[in-house]
Each structure stands twice: as structure tokens, then as C-alpha cells.
Amino acid sequence: MKTTPNIMYFTLPGLLPENDDLALNTQFSTLTHFSYREGRLLILAEEQFESGELRLIEAILNAYPHYCPNEVLLANCENLTDEFSVQYFRRKLKQAILDGSYMQYVQPLKLMLIAISKKLGEFNLGLYCLLETGYVLRKGNQEVTRKTVR
Numbered sequence: 001m002k003t004t005p006n007i008m009y010f011t012l013p014g015l016l017p018e019n020d021d022l023a024l025n026t027q028f029s030t031l032t033h034f035s036y037r038e039g040r041l042l043i044l045a046e047e048q049f050e051s052g053e054l055r056l057i058e059a060i061l062n063a064y065p066h067y068c069p070n071e072v073l074l075a076n077c078e079n080l081t082d083e084f085s086v087q088y089f090r091r092k093l094k095q096a097i098l099d100g101s102y103m104q105y106v107q108p109l110k111l112m113l114i115a116i117s118k119k120l121g122e123f124n125l126g127l128y129c130l131l132e133t134g135y136v137l138r139k140g141n142q143e144v145t146r147k148t149v150r
Contacts, residue, residue: 010061015125015139020044022123024061029054033123047119052077057116060127060137067136073109097132 006027016022020035033045049057055076060068071089075081096105113135117127120137128138 008058008061010064012061012064012137014065015137022061024054024058026054026058031057031119031123045122047122049116049119053112053116053119055079056112057120060116060135063134064137067130067134069134070106070109070132073113073135074106077109077112093132102132 006025008024008026010022010024011020012022016033017035019037020033023032023034024030025032029049029051031047031049032043035042035044056073059072059076062068063072069086069090071086071093074089074093075085078085080086092105093102096102113127113129120126124139126138126140127135129135
């Protein structure tokens with residue numbers, strides 16, 4: 001990943017063609033898919049994100065090719081990225097699983113991720129839900145799907 005002030009670049013091997021990149025512009029809250037073809041730079045798609053969505057997509061892109069844990073996503077929702085905050089949300093998630101309130105606890109996060117997944121469809125990308133674990137970026141623009149990880 002290359003970085004310039006306010007812009008992070010992602011190559012996403014396996015998801016994007018070899019000469020394509022994504023640029024996440026934190027100043028304008030945009031994600032742009034661009035390609036170098038025949039010596040020219042082409043913009044293929046661009047989407048704008050709300051500030052909370054932007055923090056989540058940044059965490060997901062930074063985690064690729066691995067999944068982004070739910071506790072990291074929840075911390076990013078609150079604009080908290082330190083390890084103490086991630087551990088706090090990890091404990092909260094475990095407690096929610098134990099007391100049966102997990103789905104209610106993560107519902108606001110899930111709604112944001114559904115909105116993000118719809119926007120990622122413009123890039124032929126989507127999110128794959130690892131049930132009670134996290135989300136991973138994947139090829140395709142289907143709705144958020146789920147898989148149980150044990």
C-alpha cells in the first residue's frame with residue numbers, strides 16, 4: 001500500500017486486475033478505482049462514504065487479504081483505534097454472545113456494513129461476513145453473506 005497525505009492506495013491482489021488500484025481519499029471521503037492502461041490513467045468507479053463508513057472501509061482495506069475482526073470495526077465506529085479500545089470491544093462482544101444479545105449489539109454495525117457493501121458493488125467488490133468473527137473483502141457485488149467460523 002502506498003500512501004500520500006489524505007490518500008491511501010490499495011492494490012488488492014486477487015480482487016483487482018494487475019494494473020488497477022483503489023485510492024481512499026480521507027479528505028473527500030471517496031474511494032476511487034483507477035487503472036493504468038496503455039500509458040493512461042483511467043477512473044473506473046468512485047463512491048463517496050459517510051465519515052463512519054469511511055473509518056470502516058479503511059479498516060477493512062487495511063486488513064485485506066485477512067478478515068477485519070468485529071471488535072476492530074466496532075472500535076473504528078467510535079473513532080477509536082488503539083489496542084485498549086479493541087480489547088474493550090472484544091470483551092463486550094464476548095459478553096453479548098454469552099448473554100444472547102449479540103445480534104442486537106452488532107445491529108448498527110451490520111447496517112453500516114450493508115450500506116458499504118452496496119457501494120462496493122460499484123467496484124465489483126463485496127463483504128463476506130464471518131459470523132460472530134468479522135468481515136473480509138471479496139470479489140463480487142452480492143449482498144453481505146455469512147459464514148460460521150468455528
